[in-house]
Amino acid sequence: MNIRHIEPEDCKAILEVASNWWGSNYSSDMFSKWYIQHFRDTCLLAEENGRMIGFIMGFLSQSKSDEAYIRIVMIDSVYLGKGVGRALYEEFFKCVGVKGRNVVRCVTAPRKKDSVAFHTRMGFVIEPQKQEFEGLPVCVDYDGRDGVRVVFKKVL
Known part of the structure; x- marks a missing residue:
């Protein structure tokens, strides 16, 4: 590759x-x-x-x-x-x-369980939020289009 x-x-x-x-x-x-x-x-x-x-x-x-x-x-x-x-x-x-x-951020949809698991394996932490969706902290209206996102942060 x-x-x-x-x-x-x-x-x-x-x-x-x-x-x-x-x-x-x-x-x-x-x-x-x-x-x-x-x-x-x-x-x-x-x-x-x-x-x-x-x-x-x-x-x-x-x-x-x-x-x-x-x-x-x-x-x-x-x-x-x-x-x-x-x-x-x-x-x-x-x-x-x-x-x-020295900080990298990204998001994924909470329904994308494989993506959540991948980011966790890569050393990202899920940032705390006020809301939850299927047991995951989510940011509501993250992108201004009524969607919910799991917000990740990784310190390099």
Whole structure:
């Protein structure tokens, strides 16, 4: 497996697999060339034999100078459980660490039990919240669209 920075010309290929890998229709401005041009240093792609098998997109917080944020991660279902996600996260941690960031934050939906377990194995802690959903602390209306999210924090 090779991990490299996402390039603007990768955007079309990412758009082509995103909905299939996500399991439902998924569209985002992050998959555009402008996003990659501005956040390339924290956007990584995993390949095997030249074929994209996963990616991670994040950014350095402008408001919190010691933090980075992982916005989205997608892995080809054929490669789930084979270390692709771990490798992408570890490379992301290195990228943001050399830029002076020592805290990484991210979120997932509480119904995504595999994602919650993965983040916990990766050393993230679930941040306390006032609400719970199926036994997990959740932030209600996290993204301003009435959704609930499990909020994670990892100190590097």
